[in-house]
Amino acid sequence: MRIIFGFLAAGLAAASAVTLSSVPKREDVAKAVPGVTASAAKAVATLVDKPTYAEHIAPIFNRSCVSCHRPGEVAPFSLLGYENAKKWANMAHSVTESKRMPPWKAVDGFGEFKDANRLSPVEIQLIKNWAATGAPRGDKRREPAAPVFYGGDWTLGKPDRIISASKPFKLGAEGADVYRNFVVRTDSKEPMYVNGIDVKPGNAKIVHHVIVFLDPNKSSDRLQAKTVDGQDGYESGEGGVGFLPGGSLGGWAPGVRPRYLAPRTAFKVAPGSNIVIQVHYHRSGKQEEDLTRVGLYLAKEAPKKEMDMAWVFNFRVNIPANEPNYRLEQTYPIPVPITVYATMPHMHLLGKEMKAWFELPDGSQKPLVYVDDWDFNWQLIYSIAEPMKIPAGSKLRVTARYDNTSDNPRNPNNPPKRVTWGEQTTDEMFLLIAYYTRD
Helix, strand or coil, X not given: CCCCCCCECCCCCCCCCCCEECCCCHHHHHHCCCCCCHHHHHHHCCCCCCCCHHHHHHHHHHHXXXXXXXXXXXXXXXXXXXXXXXXXXXXXXXXXXXXXXXXXXXXXXXXXXXXXXXXXXXXXXXXXXXXXXXXXXXXXXXXXXXXXXXXXXXXXXXXXXXXXXXXXXXXXXXXCCEEXXXXXXXXXXXXXXXXXXXXXXXXXXXXXXXXXXXXXXXXXXXXXXXXXXXXXXXXXXXXCCCCCCCCEEEEECXXXXXXXXXXXXXXXXXXXXXXXXXXXXXCCCCCEEECCEEEEEECCCCCCEEEEEEEEECCCCEECCCEEEEEXXXXXEECCCEEEEEEEEECCCCEEEEEEXXXXXXXXXXXXXXXXXXXXXXXXXXXXXXXXXECCXXXXXXXXXXXXXXXXXXXXXXXXXXXXXXXXXXXXXXXXXXXXXXX
């Protein structure tokens, strides 16, 4: 493992751009409203009283919604095409006006990110007016082409390698969450360089999240050999995967979109390493099966820089019952120059906000990410618009706030009770993941 600023090296997903075609840019959407530019959007929220799907709504849905709201994806219904969009017009109005959709939790202005999936005030008003006027189609000939998602089942195209357990895992109806670790042997004689992954949960009802760990010492073979339930893999609890991993390739959680890493960077898989796919299962109340697959996209040549992931933990989570404003923070020194490419905050159901920034040796600050309305259902990876150069001698500061009262609608306990660090959904966490290369 390379430098670990007091963190564990591991992580969740990858960073560059999802491959789409025919997806309009935000400025093109603004032009759909006569006389509107992106900079003037706030002043013209009621300019179009009777917007149509063809001219105004389809560009918004195609850009910001259908990557999830289409067949085979995590969203429960499709918004592809007019008939689907009309059926869900009132719902679209409700969730966009409340800003529950599209899922984008980072606060605007605290860090700049690629593909920030926010709707402007004019776009929100257009959807509202469209639903209120009966969701008219307009001139069908003016509808933009639907986005093309390359690769069919795989957003980034056909993977170079697909890995999974050898057979579906059977999960019982009742009991605690399960962390099942599926061991994949690479048996490679040369290093593999991975510059992108895609994760396909086999059963979205029970797959809570997935992390892909590296095991260069094959410690997972010993753990799997102890399994006696006749199924692939082995279980682990609050001790991670049961061994100190040699890194990670990333993973998946609801809302995470697959991306390539930055050009000329890649994760290194040492020759002969095992790859361990850890799947966190949350029971549905009935017998279920899952066969989660992971697609690997390999670099064609050795990277200029090896990508790594850092996990910033604070294990001292101890939230009293009925505490509305429990706060934690963590500060780490940065011993060598690094470049940061992406970040991902992580808390559980009591989490309310998390903020992270760098303090530089000259006293200035660089914002990393600020989520002020944490939602456990949308754990997003934020890809930094321009990779962030951080000099040696800097400090990374992370703060978090939690609400353990009955006023928190996501509180799993009624009445509230003391909650500490743990890997069960009803436990709590303080974690910030950062993607970086060493300079």
